[in-house]
Amino acid sequence: MKAVTIDALRPGDQLAKPIIDAYGRILLQKEVIFTQKLIKRLKEFNFRYVYIEDALSEDIMPQNIIDEQLRVEAISKIRQTFKIFDQYNEKEHKQYVLERSVKEVQETVNEIINVVNEHDEILSIMSDIFMFDDYLYNHSVNVTVYTLVLARELNFSERQIEEIGIGAMLHDIGKMHVPKSIIDKPGKLTDMEFEVVKEHTTYGYEILKQFKQIPQAVANCAYQHHERLDGSGYPLGLKESNIHEYAKIMAVSDVFDAVTSNRVYRNAFLPHEGLEILYSGSGTQYSQEYIELFKRHISIYPNGSYVALSDGRKGIIAHQTKVPDRPVIRILEEQEHEIHTSQVYDLNLAFNPSVVITECNTTPS
Template identity: 45%
Template sequence: MRLISTKILSPGMQLAHPIYNEKGQVLLNKDVMLTERLVRRLRELNVKYVYIQDQLSQDIEVKETISSSIRLEAVQTIESTFLSLQQENLSEKSFLLDKDSSKFKGIIRTLLSEIKSNPDLLTILSDVYTYDSYIFQHSFNVTLYTLALGMELGLSMEELETLGLGAILHDIGKIMVDEDVLLKPGRLSDHEFEQIKKHANHGFDILRQLHTVPLIVAHCAFQHHERLNGTGYPRGLKGNEMHLYAKIIAVADVFDAVTSNRVYRNAMLPHEGLEILYSGAGTLFDQTIIEAFRRAIAIYPNGMVVKLSDQRVGIVCGQNVGFTERPIVKIIEQSGMKVEQPYEINLKKELSVVIKECQLEYMES
């Protein structure tokens, strides 16, 4: 399968991977043959890329890190719990969340088991969404990235379970923010941004009253927008004033925010999201955590067309654990001409060659 921009989608192309709506439900299933109406509808929904089946990439697989059934169940649990809390007063919110905490602990254990049993690098790009309209999908994605990061950093199982709870509940405070502000497509006013910033305090106030989860979970919600140099909020913490878990969640939170399709901004590709993190390494984010993140996720996922520094064009077909910027590439074009017999090169071994750009609008010559 191959990842392509919806700009070059045409009727007759066949989907290789499902497209989900913002609640994690299948909007279009794999193997669907696209019609003119479906192509137009995908563009209207602002879907920027999809996986298709074609001759160039028929032998390339993109595996799900987490099964769609587990993902759907987790997102629905997050959604139903968060929505049920919206209309309650603060103490009742905490009481009800206390009762439901076992559900979230179960999700974390399931996700840890799934990630551990999957030897491949974590990739969420294969899960294409119309857009993330609220906090449910984001909370799930951040949890996945956070757990992968924690495992890469060598945290114990007990630490990972607590970290996972901090991640899945990091944005719980947003249930107390006006949805019109939360989902505003345009630029926020200063007053609206102040409302958004309060979600960190709201989350802390809800979670610190829970008896069934460690207090550090509340501090994850409180601190995930703090930054190493003190420019974050709500307290302007610096360096080691931030808890390690909050530093980890901060990296996962920003990465998912910039690589997800939102009503106000198009999604970046993984390598672009990583560049955003590196631009703040040592000032905004912990460099050690960013390095661990780079090792844990697929920066150039399988099925992505890339152009190399020697002008050859290929499709990423395999990953090298620990060297995610140097995947295995199936060469399909060189010297501007189609290759009669495509061949693979391993960029971990071909050190003189690097990926220069991604080509989601690549058309076979």
């Protein structure tokens, strides 16, 4: 199968992978034939791309470390927890409700930790497709997965890994206090609106620090994930030595997922563009060590994506190698001419260092 942008989708194309929403409901079944009406509906719901059947890439499969069932369960737990924490009042709510919610978050994080520990291969970007309205919760899952991969590679203790996992899962809980009209505004925020958005870090910290079941380090994840090494971040303008290490790690995961996700006010950047954004702030805003670690363990060219190479060839990402930016390419075009189906071949960039990917998109040119 191959990934194509919604704009490149054509009537008659056949869906290769079911599309589900963040509640686990199937929106479109596998093998559905797209019509103009269906394509229009996907555009209205801000879908970024879909996987379609293709004879030349029928053996290419998306590589997701988190299966759909676990992701849906995690999103459900995050949604429920955000609401309980945000609305909790000790005079109106029973303590056991809060304790149960904290335990469920902990259990979900440990499930993801187990999955991450079982997969030593390169982690593909989070390419499952969910509806835009659930961005906040899906983003929280993605940031958790990315952060746990980095924590594992940094040889954190079991306690530290669990703490940073819970911190990542709850890092945006303060956005429950930001007016939805601002969160969902399609245009550029005014200076005053942006100041309101920035308050989500403080709101999140205030929510989490009041509960004894939540470690201080977890509350700091909510408070400091927008702080930057050079002091240009918020809410306190902390500099490198004063920023909690968990927050420095999460900053890399948070920014990458945020810029590579579709938002109401802009289209998503491609994964390699997201990495370039991180590198533009390497050593000044973000830790260079953690960016390099991210690059070594997170695939920025997902299977099924269409790419152009420096020697003029074009093709589809067939599968990953041990080097994230050197995948295997199914070559479909040479010097602007399509190759006959009988002559299509795979090129392993790990063994061809002189050839580099110059463009990545989810649709052929």
